[in-house]
Amino acid sequence: MKFWARKFFRNRILANFIYEFAILYPTPSNLSYFWNFGFLALVCLVFQIVTGIILAMHYTPHVDLAFLSVEHIMRDVNYGFFLRYAHANGASAFFFIVYLHLLKGLYYGSYAYPRQILWASGVVILLIMIMTAFMGYVLPWGQMSFWAATVITNLFSAIPYIGLDLVYWLWGGFSIDNPTLNRFFSLHYFLPFVILGLVVFHLVCLHNWGSNNPLGLNSKIDTFSFTPFFFVKDFSFLNVFLFGISIFIFFSPNYLGHPDNYILANPLVTPNHIVPEWYFLPFYAILRALPDKLLGTIFLALSILILLVLPFFMTFPIRSSYFKPVFEIFFWGFVVIALTLGWVGGMPIEPTYYFVGQFSTFSYFFYFLFLIPFSYKIDFFFLENRMPETFYLMKARVSDIWYVPFF
Numbered sequence: 001m002k003f004w005a006r007k008f009f010r011n012r013i014l015a016n017f018i019y020e021f022a023i024l025y026p027t028p029s030n031l032s033y034f035w036n037f038g039f040l041a042l043v044c045l046v047f048q049i050v051t052g053i054i055l056a057m058h059y060t061p062h063v064d065l066a067f068l069s070v071e072h073i074m075r076d077v078n079y080g081f082f083l084r085y086a087h088a089n090g091a092s093a094f095f096f097i098v099y100l101h102l103l104k105g106l107y108y109g110s111y112a113y114p115r116q117i118l119w120a121s122g123v124v125i126l127l128i129m130i131m132t133a134f135m136g137y138v139l140p141w142g143q144m145s146f147w148a149a150t151v152i153t154n155l156f157s158a159i160p161y162i163g164l165d166l167v168y169w170l171w172g173g174f175s176i177d178n179p180t181l182n183r184f185f186s187l188h189y190f191l192p193f194v195i196l197g198l199v200v201f202h203l204v205c206l207h208n209w210g211s212n213n214p215l216g217l218n219s220k221i222d223t224f225s226f227t228p229f230f231f232v233k234d235f236s237f238l239n240v241f242l243f244g245i246s247i248f249i250f251f252s253p254n255y256l257g258h259p260d261n262y263i264l265a266n267p268l269v270t271p272n273h274i275v276p277e278w279y280f281l282p283f284y285a286i287l288r289a290l291p292d293k294l295l296g297t298i299f300l301a302l303s304i305l306i307l308l309v310l311p312f313f314m315t316f317p318i319r320s321s322y323f324k325p326v327f328e329i330f331f332w333g334f335v336v337i338a339l340t341l342g343w344v345g346g347m348p349i350e351p352t353y354y355f356v357g358q359f360s361t362f363s364y365f366f367y368f369l370f371l372i373p374f375s376y377k378i379d380f381f382f383l384e385n386r387m388p389e390t391f392y393l394m395k396a397r398v399s400d401i402w403y404v405p406f407f
Helices: 002-023 033-056 066-075 080-108 116-138 143-158 163-171 178-209 229-251 278-289 293-313 325-345 351-386 388-397
Strands: 026-028 223-225
Touching: 033 080, 033 178, 033 229, 066 080, 080 116, 080 229, 080 278, 080 325, 116 143, 116 178, 116 278, 116 293, 143 163, 143 178, 143 293, 163 178, 223 229, 278 293, 278 325, 278 351, 293 351, 325 351
Parallel strands: none
Antiparallel strands: 026 223
């Protein structure tokens, strides 16, 4: 009797949790389709975990068998080709959605008070995603996989005093070999569940402080329950997303890959041009733009960690870029810079591309450290002096974020 009572109580707790988080959750009524990216990112994560678990059942993490086990999956396992292509292209789709989700947060000021912890958890998720995807890229043990692992792991050798020992510890020996592949496989299998736990924490933070909205106003003023209004909206957009990724999986599965990765890894033959996956290209361009290995490694890490300090730059009472014209101009300039870095990262190291990469790297950090605070001052001056009535009305509507003294 007690067993059934405990089971019923646990079920009630789970049912109440789902009811509160997925049905009754008060959602701002003016959310656009840009707010669908969070739901799509969660779908991608679950999709990657499911396909990854099935692929792990047939993969062999050994330097002599890894490449052959991938071929075995493609040729002998029932629907193995679909699982492998779905997992590979699903990773690209995952990063594409997360990058759009990140840009949406930058544009609409989702990093502002009281959502700093929500923003920081998202940045940590992105960082672990990059680590997980890099380790997964090594697993097929093709030419590009092997040499990408060689380049990236060697970055730790730039750390003074302990760098070389740290590299040997990562390798499990004096070169990239079987222990390295085993460690990468184990971490690639484990980290998605860490990401899943962080996503749950991310959702708890979201439901605690509420969603932002396109106008950046107090999100508790005008709300609807999440279900059925936004539930239907999310799933209608999911159909469009599934149609798009299906085109890549079934008609052009290797479009985003590199031909050299279909060649067995050979430590004695270096590719003419080492190129990572497309979602690593902007960071790879920043790494190559610095002439010193240590500086390149530091700025590579800072290119992601700098997102954590954005809430401290929020010296404007209005979140959304709708009411910050100068900030909006700089934002679209930043998008161009990010796309330029991605383009340069895929180009060979030549003087022209090297110069463009250095300029784009400087512009990337200049945007976060100087242009964002500068644009806030200009937009603040314009609104307060040219549109005082609108300014003080909106100040009253967003009083929950009026916490940083203006300069």
